[in-house]
Amino acid sequence: MTPFLSPEDLDRLVRSQRRLLTVALVAIALVVAAGAVAVWADVRFPAAAVGAVAFLCLGFAVIAPRQRLLGELGITREEAAALLRAERERRSGVALPARDRARRESVKAALCLAVGLVLAVSFVACAYYIFTTAGQVHPEGEPLDPWLVTSFFVGFVSLFAPVFLLGAKRYRDEARDWRRADRD
Incomplete structure (x- = not known):
């Protein structure tokens, strides 16, 4: 209790x-x-x-x-x-009424889509940088390329892009269902 x-x-x-x-x-x-x-x-x-x-x-x-x-x-x-x-x-x-719930789900879908697309673009940019610089010889004793390390971490975080894109689809489907419920 x-x-x-x-x-x-x-x-x-x-x-x-x-x-x-x-x-x-x-x-x-x-x-x-x-x-x-x-x-x-x-x-x-x-x-x-x-x-x-x-x-x-x-x-x-x-x-x-x-x-x-x-x-x-x-x-x-x-x-x-x-x-x-x-x-x-x-x-x-x-x-909330169905119309307001549909609007709320549409906003969530738009936000998830925007975040997912930004992560997808950053993943492509990071992957390109990593694959073009990873094979180069690195002299011993010199510090690592900071952009390579940064690209690795940003690329790793960017692997969450599909989660946001699938979330956008789910929220868009829920908004569609709430719009149908509002019409009925």
Whole structure:
């Protein structure tokens, strides 16, 4: 059974969850960027271990305010997850009219299509750069080509292009179904 929270407390919980996710995404981006810079700068293991410990401490610092809020509200993580899930369903617009749901799905389809196309184009550009420079001889002791390393990471992320393109198709199909439901 999920406990009842006042609207103000529920809003505090939702804002805390948003902050937590935002900081987590920023921290992940920083870890990826720091890893890319470490590879590019040819950083040795002890410096990388110090960075890993620093990011671990950052993780604890991010989670501490949320744990404090859960303690103030007198709920557990599982109860907070259930409350957030119910609030997300309430705010998602499940009760919206079919025309509004169709419009929402169309916007999602357009966004997924745009992201998928950008990723597909970046994949082609990165693959071209990697395949044209990967076979060249690299003199020992010289730093790696930073664009080659960057192309590798961007190309790897660009492999998610089909996921976004398929998501665009799914959202477009859902929008079509909602438009049909609106006409009926």
